[in-house]
Amino acid sequence: MADDLSELVQRCLAGEPDAQRNFVDQFQQRVFALCYRMLGHRQDAEDAAQESLARAVRHLGRWQSDRPLDPWVLAIAANRCRTALEKRSRRPVTAESLPEPACLDSRTGSELAEELQRAVDQLRPNYRETFILFYQQELSCEEIGQMLGAPDGTIKTWLHRARKELAELLRQRGITPEQNDELHTVARTTRGAD
Amino acid sequence: MNCIQWRERLAERIEQRLPGPPGFAEHAATCGDDHCRQALADAALLEALLPDWRNAVPTVDLTERVLADLAATPPRPKAIVARGVAGAGQKLWLTAAAGVIIAAGVGLLSPERPGTQPTTAAVPSPGDAAGSAVTDRSGLAAAPSPHEIGRRYLAWVEGPGTLVADAVGVVLPTGASRAASESRSAWSSDLMQRLEPAQRGISEALLLLEEQLPAAMHPAT
Ligand SMILES: [Zn+2]
Numbered sequence: 082m083a084d085d086l087s088e089l090v091q092r093c094l095a096g097e098p099d100a101q102r103n104f105v106d107q108f109q110q111r112v113f114a115l116c117y118r119m120l121g122h123r124q125d126a127e128d129a130a131q132e133s134l135a136r137a138v139r140h141l142g143r144w145q146s147d148r149p150l151d152p153w154v155l156a157i158a159a160n161r162c163r164t165a166l167e168k169r170s171r172r173p174v175t176a177e178s179l180p181e182p183a184c185l186d187s188r189t190g191s192e193l194a195e196e197l198q199r200a201v202d203q204l205r206p207n208y209r210e211t212f213i214l215f216y217q218q219e220l221s222c223e224e225i226g227q228m229l230g231a232p233d234g235t236i237k238t239w240l241h242r243a244r245k246e247l248a249e250l251l252r253q254r255g256i257t258p259e260q261n262d263e264l265h266t267v268a269r270t271t272r273g274a275d
Numbered sequence: 276m277n278c279i280q281w282r283e284r285l286a287e288r289i290e291q292r293l294p295g296p297p298g299f300a301e302h303a304a305t306c307g308d309d310h311c312r313q314a315l316a317d318a319a320l321l322e323a324l325l326p327d328w329r330n331a332v333p334t335v336d337l338t339e340r341v342l343a344d345l346a347a348t349p350p351r352p353k354a355i356v357a358r359g360v361a362g363a364g365q366k367l368w369l370t371a372a373a374g375v376i377i378a379a380g381v382g383l384l385s386p387e388r389p390g391t392q393p394t395t396a397a398v399p400s401p402g403d404a405a406g407s408a409v410t411d412r413s414g415l416a417a418a419p420s421p422h423e424i425g426r427r428y429l430a431w432v433e434g435p436g437t438l439v440a441d442a443v444g445v446v447l448p449t450g451a452s453r454a455a456s457e458s459r460s461a462w463s464s465d466l467m468q469r470l471e472p473a474q475r476g477i478s479e480a481l482l483l484l485e486e487q488l489p490a491a492m493h494p495a496t
Binding site: 098101102105106109110113114117118123127130131132134135138139190191193194195196197198216217222237240241244245247248251252256257 | 286289290316317318320321323324325327328329330331332333334335336337338340341342344345348
């Protein structure tokens with residue numbers, strides 16, 4: 082697998098279009114998912130993912146082959162998203178970009194997912210990025226630490242603070258295990274499984 | 276297991292994505308500590324929402340867009356990339372290295388060298404930040420070695436370099452918290468790692484230059 086990846090990288094560097102297509106196919110959904118979760122906007126996420134993937138292919142020669150490729154590619158996308166978020170924070174907030182009020186009476190799974198995303202968007206950048214990399218990209222704390230240039234212990238702290246703040250924000254929106262049948266069931270299941 | 280130990284184990288379990296051992300959650304129902312109950316409620320809430328959140332990402336096909344982007348600006352030639360030329364820090368060091376090599380070349384290989392004319396090389400001394408010329412009237416025997424020239428140049432750029440590093444330090448996380456301190460130390464360690472290849476490159480370039488010098492001009496002779 083590692084050899085296949087190294088070969089793919091070599092072929093990309095040699096400018097083989099098939100290899101580049103293969104590389105993009107392999108990484109695009111993960112890169113897009115990261116951008117989508119970090120930016121919370123489909124069009125912006127597509128643009129960021131496109132630029133990140135092209136940048137990754139162009140700079141594959143900088144990847145150290147003794148390290149995993151996924152975090153390296155994702156780090157490029159995370160950087161691109163951070164830049165986009167900084168630019169966005171300098172723009173005035175318009176009515177369009179404000180979240181719609183949640184319908185608390187008839188929440189489906191996807192509506193609850195939106196609620197969680199709105200809460201994620203409110204986290205400070207380090208917490209948000211750590212949470213997304215851990216739960217969306219399923220990277221370990223060690224891998225996230227290498228990506229963000231922070232020790233494991235710091236990443237764990239950020240992860241737990243992110244979780245705590247998210248739970249608090251969700252409670253403020255009226256979403257609690259006690260008040261939602263579906264969640265209540267899951268909470269009971271979790272206890273039962275333990 | 277007391278409440279603190281229980282919450283630590285819950286945190287470890289979350290970090291490692293592991294289920295708790297049998298009966299683990301019962302502690303929160305029986306210990307009477309609000310922190311434990313809250314920790315378990317938070318965990319249950321997020322565990323319930325995370326699967327939908329993870330899956331609610333649209334599927335995209337960006338392949339043609341990325342390939343068109345790449346066709347417009349193709350990857351860098353491998354030979355350049357393979358040398359690992361990267362980053363603003365490295366570029367700064369490589370610029371300094373180029374300066375050293377050019378200065379050494381001008382200073383030591385100049386046709387004016389052989390004894391009859393004063394040797395003028397653009398080598399600043401450590402205290403000579405303006406970089407004015409150093410005139411050496413003593414001829415070949417006193418010619419500084421490429422290493423000496425390099426050392427003086429590095430001493431010369433050290434002052435501004437320190438100022439730049441201090442300025443960058445201003446934008447790093449401040450405060451006495453453990454996280455801020457760890458972040459600062461991670462940054463400086465990362466910077467040193469990035470600069471290391473460039474410093475090695477300068478050393479190698481100077482050694483190469485020494486090898487290329489005529490034997491009579493070699494500092495060891
Ligand atoms: Zn307890």
